[in-house]
Amino acid sequence: MIPRLHLLTNDELLADEGLARRAAALLARGGSRLAFHLRGPRTSGRHLHDLGVALADLADASGAQLMVNDRVDVALALRRSVSGGGRSAPGVHLGGRSLPPAEARAMLGDEVLLGQSIHGEGETTGEDLDYLMVGTIYRSGSHPGREPAGPGRVERLAGAQGIPLLAVGGVTPERVGELRSAGAHGVAVIRGIWGAPDPAHALDRYLTALETDSREDLR
Numbered sequence: 001m002i003p004r005l006h007l008l009t010n011d012e013l014l015a016d017e018g019l020a021r022r023a024a025a026l027l028a029r030g031g032s033r034l035a036f037h038l039r040g041p042r043t044s045g046r047h048l049h050d051l052g053v054a055l056a057d058l059a060d061a062s063g064a065q066l067m068v069n070d071r072v073d074v075a076l077a078l079r080r081s082v083s084g085g086g087r088s089a090p091g092v093h094l095g096g097r098s099l100p101p102a103e104a105r106a107m108l109g110d111e112v113l114l115g116q117s118i119h120g121e122g123e124t125t126g127e128d129l130d131y132l133m134v135g136t137i138y139r140s141g142s143h144p145g146r147e148p149a150g151p152g153r154v155e156r157l158a159g160a161q162g163i164p165l166l167a168v169g170g171v172t173p174e175r176v177g178e179l180r181s182a183g184a185h186g187v188a189v190i191r192g193i194w195g196a197p198d199p200a201h202a203l204d205r206y207l208t209a210l211e212t213d214s215r216e217d218l219r
Contacts, residue, residue: 004186032063039069138170158183176209
């Protein structure tokens with residue numbers, strides 16, 4: 001099952017020496033409902049790998065899914081470093097600069113969770129992918145110059161792609177219901193959690209909103 005809440009990082013967060021400690025509390029709280037993304041375009045492969053090793057046990061203990069953004073090589077190295085002991089393989093999230101999904105899938109194998117970001121409605125199909133991350137839905141501080149597409153983009157893509165969609169860009173807990181109604185499987189967040197006065201409380205608010213809408217799906 002693909003987690004409904006994806007917590008992203010950036011280069012500034014990855015450079016924080018206290019990230020592993022901060023992440024530990026969030027991983028334990030989110031458990032299998034959470035995917036934690038090591039996302040840092042300017043962060044070295046070595047640092048991404050070392051952080052991944054530090055977080056792998058925490059992710060496995062909680063049931064959370066560890067993801068590496070863009071760097072298939074780092075994900076493969078992590079798989080070698082943390083193999084054994086029942087640990088799950090880190091997933092990979094592809095972006096615009098990444099390998100094509102078919103090439104990434106051939107390198108990673110079928111068992112690895114593989115997703116991709118798209119910012120248009122004709123960019124890709126779901127072939128070789130387990131999910132798509134669709135943005136930018138609302139105005140976002142992470143991409144201030146990008147015009148928001150609105151929930152309609154999720155609704156249009158939900159039927160066309162045939163795989164789970166995650167909405168990203170300016171997503172707040174209050175907007176989760178609207179996005180789930182549009183067809184989103186879940187959401188991805190940076191500032192809404194990391195920028196909150198109490199990140200653990202913010203995480204709980206997103207999870208509660210997602211779980212409420214998930215229960216309504218079963219009625």
